[in-house]
Amino acid sequence: MIQIGIDFGGTKIEAAALDASGRFLSRVRTPNPGDYDQALRDLRDLVAKVEAEAGATGTVGIGMPGSISPRDGLMRNANATFLNGRSFREDVEVVMGREIRTANDANCLALSEAVDGAAAGAKSAFAVIVGTGVGGGLVVDGQIVEGANGMGGEWGHVPLPWMTAEEFPGPACWCGLHGCLDMLVSGTGFQADHARRTGHTLDGPAIVQAARRGDAAAVATLDAYVDRLGRAMAMIANIVDPDVFVLGGGMSNVEEIYDRLPAVIDAYAFGGNWKGRIVPARWGDSSGVRGAARLWPLSA
Structure with missing residues (x-):
């Protein structure tokens, strides 16, 4: 079969x-x-x-x-x-x-990576999808957790946690609310944030390359992105505390975020001293x- x-x-x-x-x-x-x-x-x-x-x-x-x-x-x-x-x-x-x-x-994606991908062998894995939009999926003991209403893992439509005064209330989301992660930590949100900051429209890879060259505005956009994504992942750590975060989508290809996210998560995770793995999806x-x-x- x-x-x-x-x-x-x-x-x-x-x-x-x-x-x-x-x-x-x-x-x-x-x-x-x-x-x-x-x-x-x-x-x-x-x-x-x-x-x-x-x-x-x-x-x-x-x-x-x-x-x-x-x-x-x-x-x-x-x-x-x-x-x-x-x-x-x-x-x-x-x-x-x-x-x-x-x-x-x-x-x-979460199930694939838990079975024989980057989260193979882990008891729990949370898939972080940061592409055109923001998606998520939770697998525990090899089973998808969909929830009573089929909404398990839908973290894209919760508000950015620990918003600053400058961030509040956040951009309007297509779902009808404001400040959703879908608008702030997606690849689309990354580009939109840079445009708001600079008045210039660049695609995600161009912003990342500019940051790597030391462009101050691009560095600020990338710094804000990592901080926001880390805050969002800390919220998941506080609720689910997965063994592994597996990242997929276009922003998962930004190598710098893997070294920087743990410190942000640790700063917001309850009690601090957060330890966990953050890895790109093996199967892309x-x-x-x-x-x-x-x-x-x-x-x-």
Whole structure:
């Protein structure tokens, strides 16, 4: 039996088949069509293609933006907005003619890294997704913690902790609130903060490179970013105290943050003397599709 994972992204949909050792047997992708019915057909066709290339049938797991409400089974909070309000899992099962499993994409990254990635062997791991937006996922003893309302790990829409007077109330968030982490510690938030400080619009890598050259404004933007991300992670440390933080998304590629974050977390963690690991995702952009495949045990 093989495991098939699908990463339902905002611009692309990728399917992959893994063998028992976690080796890729097939990987295919298609652009996200932006249309619900077409997306269902694309999912069916992608699975058929990877199964044909792998020469075997398998279980199917889907990592998706947003989450499915345990109350009514409908999708919510997906940035692929045509999914919201739809009975996504049930509709995919009808089209594919088989049972599937689904999870938030950040949860899939956390699961992938806990199974055989950067957090392998840890009792608990929290995935920190800092890319276009901010996502999070918690895995304990190899199991995703989704919570009673399916909102476990959704730290992107809590306010930045320990705000300074200058930071309060924070920028408006698309969710309708102010000061959410999604607006402040995402890659998008990093760029927006630099623009507010300087009046100049640069992408994230350009700001980081400028900071490395000693540009004072870029240094200030990066310093503020590390401090804010560290405060946010200290909040998680105070609530969950994971063995490992695993970072994914574009800002996880900024090497400087790994040396600097522990001191910030320690300064805000209750009681101080915080010790823990902060590591980049081993599987990088592949973590989502790998975690989706891992929603089914190998014995299934």
